[in-house]
Amino acid sequence: MNRVAWLRYFIVTGFIVFLEVLCRTGIIPATVMIPPTSMAAHLWALLASGRVTPDIIETIGNVIAAFLLSVTLGFALGAVIHSFPRLRRAIDPFLATYYALPFFAFYPLFIVLFGLGRPPIIAIGFLFGVVAMIIATLNGFDRIPRALLKTAAVYRMDPLSTALRIKLPSAAPYLFTGVKLAVAYSFIGVIAGEFIMSSSGLGYSIAYAFNNFDNKTMYALMLFVIVLVTAVNAFFYVWEQRLLARRGR
Template sequence: MTEQLVSPERQAPGGGPVRIPVERTWWQRHGRTTTVWALRLLLVVVLLTGWQMAAGSLFDITFTSKPSAIAERLGEWSADGTLWTHSLVTIQEIVYGFLLGAATGALVGFLLASLQLAYRVIDPFMMALYSIPKVALAPLFIVWFGIGMHMKVLLAAATVFFLVFLNTAAGVREVDRGLVDAVRLMGGNRRDIALKVVLPSSMTGVLTGLKVAIPYALIGAVIGELVASNQGLGYLINDAAAQFDTAGVFATLVVLSVIAAVLNVLVGLIGRRVNRWKPVEAQG
């Protein structure tokens, strides 16, 4: 059962729209989503089947491996604990780096974008720092912080910071000035404007920054592991590549993709909860 909004002529006494329960079948409610997921699964099956059949005939498995070999390597690493040990290290680096970079990026973006003069002064410097390839920072971070987990966490955080900062600042600067003026006319102070207008209105920019930053947190952590590490999925890629184990490299990439997908789903769930304040039409 779902609810349907009626026309303005049939409004509730309080002025809001009337919600009338509408009986819908399971397929009417979930059919489109089910179709999308079925097509996605079909696409994956077709691609993997084509890859498996072409491996050894059209492609040299030395360079491309094949899905069955990748699955076998994942099974071996799962059985002996290699996969779980290295995955846990990388997940910790990604999560800590993402949280640190996202928190500081959102806070600095919100504060600076609220101060127009300060933002105009700082903006070109932020863009200059953002343009530096993060892989170029890895050697410097090694000198500063060593090759332990701290270096990977801070490298991931530095990558995430700029993406969240820029999107948060854009969200703050695009707040409807009419709403701000309305709160001022009603006697609201700067705190009321910041917490009741600017913060909710800028959440779209914050959430966009968080979603965009997820793969970059992973990239930052793995880059640090590729440059200097003796544990983690980046180290596992290096080790497999050194032994020309293409199946091992692809297996590690599969694990990294799964981690990124799970983090993306979590941010999406947070986004739905945060956006509950929006009108029904805006929630889509």
């Protein structure tokens, strides 16, 4: 590992040890937070028992559906908007203020439109993630060097070849940023949606534990979500770095 990775490791480890000491010494009461080691131990017990396995599978399925919809439709919409400058000028103010909208205030409307169950939760995850992908696509296409586009025109490359060989490779770093944001926002939207609109899933289980003062289960599941999201983002980060390294050769 390089110095930055070691520094990141020591910061995270130091923060965990700091929380452990505060919880063990009673500075943070057990009714507020349990020690990180207790979170990990209870999480292991929950996973071993299989009690939360159906909730984990449901939440991951919802996140994957919301993420795939966000990335595919976000990229397609971003490409279309980029092709029409007037449309983009009209939409830009809405994109800039999009995340100020209180999405969860509309959850009764989602229930009316999609019914109960998974569709409204996936819809919220999609709405959280899609605009991040649209903005990343627009930023990526904006930064394609004009010299490359002129070269494609000189060689009379068709639109598909230009997109695959010029536009996508040039915009790839920005598209990866959109993908990583779409993952994070999809998790946020799905789990928060399960808090208020579901009778199953990790979000529901966390809310149920909170309402019943079951701190061990609540913090164990929160730890699982943090580890899962961190692992997914780390995977995309490593993949991005490898692609950038190959591109720089």
